Structures are given as structure tokens and as C-alpha cells.
Amino acid sequence: MAAVPQSPNGASRYMPPPIAGEYSALTDKQKTLLEIAATLGRERFAPRAEAVDRDAVFPFANYDDMREAGLLRICVPEKHGGWGADFATYVMVAAEIGRHCGATALTYNMHVCSTIWSGFIADDLDMSAADRAEHERIRAIHYRRIVEEGKIYSQPFSEGGAAAAGKAPWGTLARKVDGGYVVNGKKIFASLAGAADYYGILCTLDRPGATQRDSMYLAVHRDLPGVTVTGDWDPLGMRGTVSRTLLFKDVFVPESERLMPEGIYAQAALRWPHMFATLSPTYMGIAQAAYDFTVQYLRGEVPGMPPVKRRMYPTKQVAVAEMKIRLEQTRAIFLQNARAACVDPSKEVRLGIYAAHYTIMENANEICRLAVRTCGGQSMLKSLPLERLYRDSRCGSLMLPWTAELCVDRLGRECLYESGERDEEPVL
Numbered sequence: 001m002a003a004v005p006q007s008p009n010g011a012s013r014y015m016p017p018p019i020a021g022e023y024s025a026l027t028d029k030q031k032t033l034l035e036i037a038a039t040l041g042r043e044r045f046a047p048r049a050e051a052v053d054r055d056a057v058f059p060f061a062n063y064d065d066m067r068e069a070g071l072l073r074i075c076v077p078e079k080h081g082g083w084g085a086d087f088a089t090y091v092m093v094a095a096e097i098g099r100h101c102g103a104t105a106l107t108y109n110m111h112v113c114s115t116i117w118s119g120f121i122a123d124d125l126d127m128s129a130a131d132r133a134e135h136e137r138i139r140a141i142h143y144r145r146i147v148e149e150g151k152i153y154s155q156p157f158s159e160g161g162a163a164a165a166g167k168a169p170w171g172t173l174a175r176k177v178d179g180g181y182v183v184n185g186k187k188i189f190a191s192l193a194g195a196a197d198y199y200g201i202l203c204t205l206d207r208p209g210a211t212q213r214d215s216m217y218l219a220v221h222r223d224l225p226g227v228t229v230t231g232d233w234d235p236l237g238m239r240g241t242v243s244r245t246l247l248f249k250d251v252f253v254p255e256s257e258r259l260m261p262e263g264i265y266a267q268a269a270l271r272w273p274h275m276f277a278t279l280s281p282t283y284m285g286i287a288q289a290a291y292d293f294t295v296q297y298l299r300g301e302v303p304g305m306p307p308v309k310r311r312m313y314p315t316k317q318v319a320v321a322e323m324k325i326r327l328e329q330t331r332a333i334f335l336q337n338a339r340a341a342c343v344d345p346s347k348e349v350r351l352g353i354y355a356a357h358y359t360i361m362e363n364a365n366e367i368c369r370l371a372v373r374t375c376g377g378q379s380m381l382k383s384l385p386l387e388r389l390y391r392d393s394r395c396g397s398l399m400l401p402w403t404a405e406l407c408v409d410r411l412g413r414e415c416l417y418e419s420g421e422r423d424e425e426p427v428l
């Protein structure tokens with residue numbers, strides 16, 4: 001039997017468990033990366049999180065730490081100098097970071113996705129040999145920037161219309177010209193605005209009759225002429241993401257900035273749906289953090305607070321039990337989803353992704369809500385992390401393309417209809 005964890009002075013105390021629980025065998029690489037993330041998170045990110053949130057500023061110092069520890073290159077293939085982490089490894093590491101600073105984890109996701117999409121996802125897609133060779137040449141440029149220069153990428157897609165929900169072509173247009181593209185458009189909620197070195201935008205190749213199949217994925221350097229960051233940023237939660245608006249006015253983007261060959265993004269979105277499921281690990285981490293805080297609070301073990309115990313009241317015990325049940329449900333579906341990621345998943349797996357994404361986002365907020373109610377008034381003071389976790393958790397189910405509403409929308413439809421099925425049109 002495992003020994004009861006001891007604090008340095010010999011008294012037993014609550015030790016927060018690993019984010020992946022203790023049911024899964026982890027690879028050596030997973031253990032190493034999770035240990036790096038946990039140490040940075042505990043010792044560096046958590047102490048900075050209050051100021052990042054209060055001032056709504058980008059966590060540059062956390063990125064310096066992640067750069068130094070090699071986390072910016074987590075999903076860069078090994079042959080390009082990265083860790084070559086797979087989907088499951090990445091989402092566990094992102095969740096661990098989310099325990100300590102939600103804004104860092106969410107923005108980290110935008111950065112890492114540029115390497116996942118151009119990396120192991122692109123490897124699974126159909127491309128001509130010429131496109132494959134060209135993609136290999138171009139992605140080596142992007143990976144070199146990250147591995148050798150520590151550059152940061154972001155993923156501004158949202159435009160305020162139907163495109164980010166996957167229902168229309170992107171309004172931002174890329175017109176093909178000699179040696180590259182001229183980009184015009186606007187992206188809202190652009191996390192890492194003014195902080196990323198490259199904005200990895202989705203846009204539409206500008207040609208007559210263009211559809212979603214003409215989507216392009218381009219890296220736009222922050223300092224290119226015609227790129228502007230605009231608008232203020234004073235939101236409820238996830239304040240350190242600094243998701244301001246980006247404007248692109250006649251921006252010339254060289255061909256070498258293609259993060260995927262022309263036309264390949266649409267194939268990725270159809271065949272690798274887990275590509276959109278990387279937003280939820282942050283919220284798995286927040287759920288765990290809210291639970292950890294509650295247990296420490298009720299045991300009188302929150303650092304800097306008087307050691308007042310509140311755990312003896314039955315109502316507290318019931319509430320913590322409810323939180324733990326939700327947390328374990330969330331973790332189970334999170335890990336199942338992490339392991340299931342692949343190209344061309346079956347219909348059941350696809351439905352499972354929506355269910356997992358919905359569950360993680362909604363449960364994170366519910367666990368935070370229970371935590372505030374259970375811990376009581378002092379727990380919502382800004383000097384403690386819970387009220388930030390509560391606000392950050394509210395943002396999860398708003399993220400397109402899979403908001404909670406859109407997950408329900410897709411699930412309901414796809415549970416009841418097979419591909420191509422239609423109902424008869426009503427006569428009247």
C-alpha cells in the first residue's frame with residue numbers, strides 16, 4: 001500500500017495527483033515531459049498567474065521558461081529537432097500546464113497546433129509526391145524557427161461570421177501573386193496578438209467560386225507591412241491570452257509561409273477531427289486545479305492561509321464527492337479521447353470526440369462552480385486562485401468550432417442520421 005504523503009514537517013497532507021491519474025502506463029517520454037510541465041507549472045507559472053490575470057498581459061516569462069525547457073518544440077518531429085510527441089502526450093502536458101495557468105495552456109495550444117497540423121496530421125493526409133516534398137521543405141523552415149530561434153506561433157481563425165464554426169469559407173482572402181500571396185481580412189479573438197512571432201491564419205484562396213475546400217493555412221510574420229493589432233482586451237476570463245483583433249491590409253506573404261499545401265486544410269478538418277480537440281486539455285487542467293484547491297482548502301492546507309479545517313461538515317464531504325465523481329468522469333473521457341486520435345476515425349469515435357469535448361468544457365465550469373460554493377466566501381477573493389479558475393473555466397465552451405452548443409448540435413444530428421440520409425420534405 002502506498003504511504004500517506006508527508007509534508008516536510010512530518011504531518012500528512014494532500015498531495016495533488018498526476019493529471020493522467022494512476023491508471024495508465026506512461027511512456028518514458030510522457031513521464032519526462034509531464035515532469036517538466038509540472039515543475040515549471042508549480043514553481044513558475046502558478047506564482048505568476050494572478051498578475052497575468054489581473055493585468056490581462058501575455059505570460060512572456062512563462063514562454064521564456066517553456067522555450068528553455070524545450071516545451072515549445074514538443075510536437076516538432078524528432079528528425080527536425082523536436083520531442084516528436086504524439087497527440088496523447090501533448091494533451092496530457094497541456095492539461096498539466098492548465099492546472100497552473102489557464103492562459104498559458106490555452107495559448108500554448110495555439111502555438112503547438114501549428115506544429116501538430118503541419119506535422120503528424122499532415123503526414124496522415126493524401127498529397128501528391130510533389131506537394132509532400134514541398135511541404136517537407138517548407139515545414140523544415142518553420143520547425144527551425146521554433147527549435148533554433150524559439151519563435152512562437154498562434155492560430156487566429158475566428159472572424160465573427162460562420163467560418164470558424166465550419167459553416168462557410170473564411171472571409172480573409174489570399175490572392176495568389178508572384179512568389180506568394182496578398183492577404184486581406186480580419187481575425188477576432190486572436191490569442192497571442194502582439195506576442196506571437198507568426199500568426200498562423202486560415203484564409204480562402206481568392207478565386208471565383210471559392211469554397212471551404214480552398215482554405216489556406218499561412219504563417220504571417222507579425223511585423224509584415226499591413227499587419228495591425230487593434231481593439232482592447234478586458235474580458236471575464238483567460239485574460240492572459242490577450243486575444244485582440246488582427247487586421248491584414250494587402251499583406252504580402254511569401255510562398256514559404258504555407259503551413260500546409262493549398263487545399264490540404266479541408267482534408268485535415270474532415271479526416272482528422274481530433275485536430276480541434278486540443279482546446280479542451282487546458283480545461284481538464286482547470287478542473288483538476290479546482291478540485292485540488294478545494295481539498296486543500298477544506299483540509300486547512302492552502303499556503304498562506306490559517307490552518308482552519310472545514311472538512312468535518314457532511315455537506316462539504318458530499319460536495320467534494322460530487323466534484324471527485326465529475327473529475328474522474330472528465331479524466332476518463334479525456335484519456336479515452338487522447339488515445340483514440342487518428343486519421344479517418346470511425347463514426348463512433350467521432351461522436352466520442354464531441355462528447356468528450358463537451359464533457360471536459362462543461363464539467364470544468366461545473367467543478368469550479370461547486371468549488372466556490374463549497375469553499376465559501378473567502379475562496380472567491382482574488383488573492384486565491386479559485387475565482388480565476390472559475391472565470392477561466394467559463395470560457396471553454398465558447399471556443400469555436402466546437403462550442404458546447406455546436407457539440408450538442410453535431411451529436412444530435414449525427415446520432416440520428418447516417419451520411420447522406422435525409423427526411424422527406426413536408427408537403428405543406
Ligand SMILES: Cc1cc2nc3c(=O)[nH]c(=O)nc-3n(C[C@H](O)[C@H](O)[C@H](O)COP(=O)(O)OP(=O)(O)OC[C@H]3O[C@@H](n4cnc5c(N)ncnc54)[C@H](O)[C@@H]3O)c2cc1C
Pocket residue numbers: 110155156157158159160161162164165167188189190191192237238241243395397398399400401403404405406409
Ligand atoms: C479566451 C478566448 C480565446 C480565444 N482565442 C482564439 C484564438 O486564438 N483563435 C481563434 O480563432 N479564436 C479564438 N477565440 C474565439 C472563439 O473560438 C470563438 O470564435 C469566439 O468565442 C466566438 O465568439 P462569437 O460571439 O463571435 O461567436 P458567434 O459566432 O456569434 O457564436 C455564438 C454562439 O452561437 C453558436 N453558433 C455559432 N455558429 C453556429 C452555427 N452555425 N450553428 C449553431 N450554433 C452556432 C455557438 O455556440 C457560439 O458559441 C477565443 C475566444 C476566447 C473566449
